[in-house]
Amino acid sequence: xxxxxxxxxxxxxxxxxxxxxxxxxxxxxxxxxxxxxxxxxxxxxxxxxxxxxxxxxxxxxxxxxxxxxxxxxxxxxxxxxxxxxxxxxxxxxxxxxxxxxxxxxxxxxxxxxxxxxxxxxxxxxxxxxxxxxxxxxxxxxxxxxxxxxxxxxxxxxxxxxxxxxxxxxxxxxxxxxxxxxxxxxxxxxxxxxxxxxxxxxxxxxxxxxxxxxxx
Amino acid sequence: xxxxxxxxxxxxxxxxxxxxxxxxxxxxxxxxxxxxxxxxxxxxxxxxxxxxxxxxxxxxxxxxxxxxxxxxxxxxxxxxxxxxxxxxxxxxxxxxxxxxxxxxxxxxxxxxxxxxxxxxxxxxxxxxxxxxxxxxxxxxxxxxxxxxxxxxxxxxxxxxxxxxxxxxxxxxxxxxxxxxxxxxxxxxxxxxxxxxxxxxxxxxxxxxxxxxxxxxxxxxxxxxxxxxxxxxxxxxxxxxxxxxxxxxxxxxxxxxxxxxxxxxxxxxxxxxxxxxxxxxxxxxxxxxxxxxxxxxxxxxxxxxxxxxxxxxxxxxxxxxxxxxxxxxxxxxxxxxxxxxxxxxxxxxxxxxxxxxxxxxxxxxxxxxxxxxxxxxxxxxxxxxxxxxxxxxxxxxxxxxxxxxxxxxxxxxxxxxxxxxxxxxxxxxxxxxxxxxxxxxxxxxxxxxxxxxxxxxxxxxxxxxxxxxxxxxxxxxxxxxxxxxxxxxxxxxxxxxxxxxxxxxxxxxxxxxxxxxxxxxxxxxxxxxxxxxxxxxxxxxxxxxxxxxxxxxxxxxxxxxxxxxxxxxxxxxxxxxxxxxxxxxxxxxxxxxxxxxxxxxxxxxxxxxxxxxxxxxxxxxxxxxxxxxxxxxxxxxxxxxxxxxx
Numbered sequence: 034x035x036x037x038x039x040x041x042x043x044x045x046x047x048x049x050x051x052x053x054x055x056x057x058x059x060x061x062x063x064x065x066x067x068x069x070x071x072x073x074x075x076x077x078x079x080x081x082x083x084x085x086x087x088x089x090x091x092x093x094x095x096x097x098x099x100x101x102x103x104x105x106x107x108x109x110x111x112x113x114x115x116x117x118x119x120x121x122x123x124x125x126x127x128x129x130x131x132x133x134x135x136x137x138x139x140x141x142x143x144x145x146x147x148x149x150x151x152x153x154x155x156x157x158x159x160x161x162x163x164x165x166x167x168x169x170x171x172x173x174x175x176x177x178x179x180x181x182x183x184x185x186x187x188x189x190x191x192x193x194x195x196x197x198x199x200x201x202x203x204x205x206x207x208x209x210x211x212x213x214x215x216x217x218x219x220x221x222x223x224x225x226x227x228x229x230x231x232x233x234x235x236x237x238x239x240x241x242x243x244x245x246x247x248x
Numbered sequence: 249x250x251x252x253x254x255x256x257x258x259x260x261x262x263x264x265x266x267x268x269x270x271x272x273x274x275x276x277x278x279x280x281x282x283x284x285x286x287x288x289x290x291x292x293x294x295x296x297x298x299x300x301x302x303x304x305x306x307x308x309x310x311x312x313x314x315x316x317x318x319x320x321x322x323x324x325x326x327x328x329x330x331x332x333x334x335x336x337x338x339x340x341x342x343x344x345x346x347x348x349x350x351x352x353x354x355x356x357x358x359x360x361x362x363x364x365x366x367x368x369x370x371x372x373x374x375x376x377x378x379x380x381x382x383x384x385x386x387x388x389x390x391x392x393x394x395x396x397x398x399x400x401x402x403x404x405x406x407x408x409x410x411x412x413x414x415x416x417x418x419x420x421x422x423x424x425x426x427x428x429x430x431x432x433x434x435x436x437x438x439x440x441x442x443x444x445x446x447x448x449x450x451x452x453x454x455x456x457x458x459x460x461x462x463x464x465x466x467x468x469x470x471x472x473x474x475x476x477x478x479x480x481x482x483x484x485x486x487x488x489x490x491x492x493x494x495x496x497x498x499x500x501x502x503x504x505x506x507x508x509x510x511x512x513x514x515x516x517x518x519x520x521x522x523x524x525x526x527x528x529x530x531x532x533x534x535x536x537x538x539x540x541x542x543x544x545x546x547x548x549x550x551x552x553x554x555x556x557x558x559x560x561x562x563x564x565x566x567x568x569x570x571x572x573x574x575x576x577x578x579x580x581x582x583x584x585x586x587x588x589x590x591x592x593x594x595x596x597x598x599x600x601x602x603x604x605x606x607x608x609x610x611x612x613x614x615x616x617x618x619x620x621x622x623x624x625x626x627x628x629x630x631x632x633x634x635x636x637x638x639x640x641x642x643x644x645x646x647x648x649x650x651x652x653x654x655x656x657x658x659x660x661x662x663x664x665x666x667x668x669x670x671x672x673x674x675x676x677x678x679x680x681x682x683x684x685x686x687x688x689x690x691x692x693x694x695x696x697x698x699x700x701x702x703x704x705x706x707x708x709x710x711x712x713x714x715x716x717x718x719x720x721x722x723x724x725x726x727x728x729x730x731x732x733x734x735x736x737x738x739x740x741x742x743x744x745x746x747x748x749x750x751x752x753x754x755x756x757x758x759x760x761x762x763x764x765x766x767x768x769x770x771x772x773x774x775x776x777x778x779x780x781x782x783x784x785x786x787x788x789x790x791x792x793x794x795x796x797x798x799x800x801x802x803x804x805x806x807x808x809x810x811x812x813x814x815x816x817x818x819x820x821x822x823x824x825x826x827x828x829x830x831x832x833x834x835x836x837x838x839x840x841x842x843x844x845x846x847x848x849x850x851x852x853x854x855x856x857x858x859x860x861x862x863x864x865x866x867x868x869x870x871x872x873x874x875x876x877x878x879x880x881x882x883x884x885x886x887x888x889x890x891x892x893x
Contacts, residue, residue: 095286098293105260107296108399112386119388152384164259164273171282172289179290186294205292205299208398211261226261230254233291237253 089118092135094183095172099139103146103165107208113145136173143169181247182240189239197232204229251275252284260292368395369431369442370415372402377409382428401430404449415442418457419464424450424485432467443467450485455495470516471502481512486741487764487785488803491515491528499523517762517798529802533835536560536826537571537580548588548630549769549815549828551575552595557611558817558826559589559598560834570600572614575824575836581614583607590631590640597658599640601628606642606656618661622654632677632686634700639664645673647691647736653677653698665703669696678720678729685751687729689717695731695749707754715744718813721770727751730779734766746770746781746791760791762798768813774822782814788827804837805829 096117101110117138124131131137143165150160190198203209203217211229215222255272258264264272275281372379372394379390382401390402390411404411407425414420423429427449443465455464455475465474466484473482473490480495490499492510499508499516501523508516510525517526539562549560558575563586570589573580585600585607592599597617598609606620606628622628622642630643640658645651651670656663672691679686685706686698695709695717711717715733722729729751734744744766748758765784772779779791790800804827805814815828825837 094293094297095290096293097296098289098291101296102256102260102289102292105262106399108383108397109386110296111397112383112388115388116386161269161273164269164276167273167276167282168285168289171276171285174279174282175286182287182290183294186291187298190295190298201295202299205295211263222263226254226257230257233253233257233288234250236291237287 089121089134089138091178091180092138095179096135096138096142099168099172100142100146103168104149107205109149113142113149116145117141139169139172181244185240185243185247186236188243189236192239193232193235197228197235200225200229200232250284252281253288256285256288368397370396370413370419370421372396372411373414374410374412376411377425378405379403379409379411379423380405382430396431398431401428401445401447403428415464416459418455418459420454420456422452422454424452427451443472446484448486450483450487453482453484455480455482469502470518472500473510473516474498474500476509487787488528488801489516489518489764493528515801517801519761519797522797524797526798527800529800533804533827533837535833536575536836537573537834539569539571539832539834547768547813547815547828547830549817549826549834550589550591551817551819551824551826552591552611553593553820554595555819555821555823557591557595557598558819558824558834558836559591559600560815560826560828561585561587561589561600562828562832563587570598571834572598572609572611575819575826583609583614584616588628588630590633592633592658593635593637597633597637599631599633601631601642603627604644606631606640608658608661620656620661620663622652623663623666624652626650626652627673629673629675630677632679633658634679634686635681635683639700641677641679641686641688643669643674643677643688645670645691647672649673651688651690651692653688655703667698667703667705669698669705670694675717676720676732678722680722680726680751681724682726685726687720687722689720689731691716691736693717695720695729697729709749709754709756711747716766718744718766718768719770721772723772724774724776728776730770730772731756732767732770732781734768734784741765744768744783746779748793758793758796760796760798762789763787766813769815769817771816771818771825773818774820780816780818780825782816782827782829784813784830786814786829786831788814788816788825802837804835805833806831 093114097110097114100113101107104110104113120141121131121134121138124137146165147162153160190201193201200214203214209217211222211225214220215225218225252272252275255264255268255275258268259272276285372381372390372392375390375392380387380403381390381394381396382403383399387403396402396413402411402413402423404423404425404427409425411423412420413423421429421444428447429451430445430447432443432445442459442462445467451466453464453466453475455478457478458464458475463474463476465472466482468484468490469486470489473484475482475495475497477496480497481493482497483491483493490497490510492512492514494512496512497510499510500506501508501516501518504521504523506523508523508525510516513528514525515528517524536558537560547560547562549558551558556574557572558580559570559572561570563569568582568584569586570583571580572583583598583600585602588601590599591597591611596611598611600607600609604622604625604627606622607616608618608620609615610617620640620642622644624644626644626649627646628642628644629646632641633639634641638658640656642654642656643651644654649672650668651672651674652666653669653674654663654666669688670690670692674688674690676689677686684700686700687695688698689695693711693714693716695711696705697707697709698704699706709731711731711733716736717731718734719732720729727750729749731747731749732744733747735742741764743761743764745763746760746767747756748760749755750757760779760781763781763783763785767781767783769782770779777793779793781789781791783789786803786805788802788804789798790802791797792799806829813830817826818824819826823838826834827837828834
């Protein structure tokens with residue numbers, strides 16, 4: 034709950050339904066749900082929240098990529114992502130000073146990932162805290178504004194052949210393992226790994242080309 | 249492709265080896281490696297968002313993409329008019345073959361697309377109260393419009409909460425309060441049918457259409473139910489088990505693996521290793537009376553032996569807790585008293601408990617005739633008139649305090665004898681039809697059989713397994729005592745049962761199981777062949793005593809957390825079934841004669857004629873329950889009622 038006493042707002046951010054970002058404002062007397070196309074400005078009821086949400090939404094990709102890469106489970110990643118957003122709101126409500134929201138979110142996400150790993154240790158999911166720290170460090174060292182890269186990436190994805198896009202959908206929408214994908218497509222696991230690596234490499238090269246040409 | 253990206257992919261896929269993990273960490277130790285990793289994470293994040301958007305819009309995109317592919321692949325020989333005719337023919341045939349190949353490829357691609365599961369298994373379309381999207385140990389607020397992906401379930405919290413999920417607009421799932429459902433894993437769905445798992449609570453499911461020949465399945469603790477036809481409606485809950493309201497379904501019992509085919513109006517009944525279909529009585533009855541909100545931990549209902557009166561009681565703080573009136577009239581009298589009622593064999597007297605006292609009313613007028621001041625400060629918990637009407641047995645005590653049994657002379661109003669019958673409070677009393685024996689049940693998980701002549705305890709029946717005795721009733725021939733049992737705390741989710749104790753052999757010969765919570769009330773049909781039971785699971789069940797099987801279930805009251813009892817009573821002519829419940833209503837159901845339910849497909853419930861019409865028995869050898877229509881306009885004052893129509 035965030036507000037100044039007269040205007041109380043509870044925000045709930047939805048993760049990527051149909052490619053949009055939705056921010057739900059639960060307040061009196063009505064609850065409103067607003068969907069924003071990616072890249073659009075977000076208008077909230079307070080300046081603080083506006084700045085916060087814009088920043089959070091702009092940096093959601095690296096945060097989600099970080100969480101997913103570590104957790105490796107789509108549903109659990111989304112839950113952690115949501116939890117980070119909720120905790121950020123709660124921190125603002127408490128009046129906690131947050132100098133760098135992106136770094137703060139990653140630190141919270143890291144703790145949640147560690148908690149997730151602890152919870153799942155019984156099922157022998159591989160966890161490596163050293164790797165987690167290294168990946169967090171990697172993001173902390175990089176510039177926060179990824180908007181150019183993100184835009185270029187979306188353009189590059191549009192140029193991919195259908196087959197490659199199908200591969201990406203299976204991996205990142207359905208969350209299938211290579212073994213399941215291989216079974217479904219009648220291909221070898223090794224071949225699929227290579228294929229996905231090639232697609233990702235092609236995307237990165239495409240982004241680099243676009244960024245260079247823009248310069 | 250960089251080695252680092254490749255290793256990150258292996259890590260993501262959980263197929264990384266120890267050596268490769270070490271290598272990955274070494275690469276991340278360098279600033280260049282970390283920069284590359286950051287770019288890789290951004291790529292992953294963008295791909296996740298893009299893929300989800302594609303998944304949601306997949307069906308819309310499929311058409312144009314196919315068209316684009318076809319147009320690119322189309323051969324162009326048709327424009328080459330200058331070519332010689334033979335070459336033109338070859339070019340034509342080649343082109344035709346290419347078109348056919350493309351078309352074939354398109355068909356195969358289309359089918360492969362169909363074979364893929366939906367990117368999300370459902371959408372939440374409605375949320376009321378507290379509802380959450382659950383995934384492993386995470387719980388986040390649910391909202392309408394939310395897409396549910398594999399691994400995500402939905403949970404509602406609180407009795408008034410509710411959520412509705414749609415699956416591809418062909419399946420509607422309504423979650424009741426306190427319900428948790430999750431999705432099956434991919435391995436569980438190996439047979440290709442979408443499956444949801446009910447962990448607790450209740451679901452109402454409507455399958456309007458079977459999608460792509462994949463039959464929808466629900467896994468419950470009892471077993472797996474599969475909707476076998478379009479337009480199938482299922483009700484699945486802990487209390488009811490699996491009910492097919494409409495359409496057709498198959499059921500596989502989890503414990504035995506036995507499979508059963510169910511049609512509309514049937515539910516799964518289990519008796520030991522036997523699994524069979526029994527009839528489910530849907531619908532609702534008219535409310536005969538209601539009680540105001542208050543503390544309720546006992547409920548009782550009784551017909552007068554002449555069948556002209558019905559009495560019900562509940563515990564109401566600060567108000568009259570007893571209702572008395574003819575069964576087919578509305579607005580019964582409100583009298584002081586609570587917890588328990590009994591009507592004398594000549595139907596002239598009504599006895600009602602009121603804390604440590606017993607109130608005796610004249611049934612014809614509702615006038616208070618006498619107050620029996622029982623000994624001590626213990627609460628009256630149950631009452632029973634002896635068959636000759638000379639004595640009134642009074643059971644007292646609570647779960648914590650000892651159970652006293654008092655025998656009162658109805659004529660003189662004097663205490664005939666008393667005995668400390670149980671370690672804990674007495675919960676129920678029943679006389680044999682000949683009046684020679686009295687059975688008393690207790691919180692102490694035992695039943696005592698008292699010889700009325702010698703005023704001594706004749707037998708003590710210990711409940712094994714240990715369950716509290718909640719209700720007792722002797723069969724009309726006096727040869728069998730039916731004992732209803734349940735857990736000490738009736739709110740906990742532990743099934744109760746019914747034990748049939750043979751008076752001659754002094755042994756329990758049959759145990760009837762089916763209720764999901766404590767069994768709180770019992771009634772025998774006049775022919776002794778059917779037993780009716782009410783339970784804290786908010787259901788009434790009908791038992792065929794010749795086969796020992798449950799053959800029907802009626803659900804006419806609301807179940808909720810804290811719901812602790814349902815009382816049943818059958819009128820002597822077998823026409824009326826009265827049910828009094830912790831939902832603070834007393835309902836009347838009209839029961840057709842005989843003892844077997846009607847065959848499937850027949851209308852089981854319909855409103856009978858209204859007004860104060862004398863009850864008449866229905867002909868036929870079936871046993872069904874219909875709702876009773878009461879005349880709300882007419883206030884009925886006992887003997888003055890029903891004089892004219």
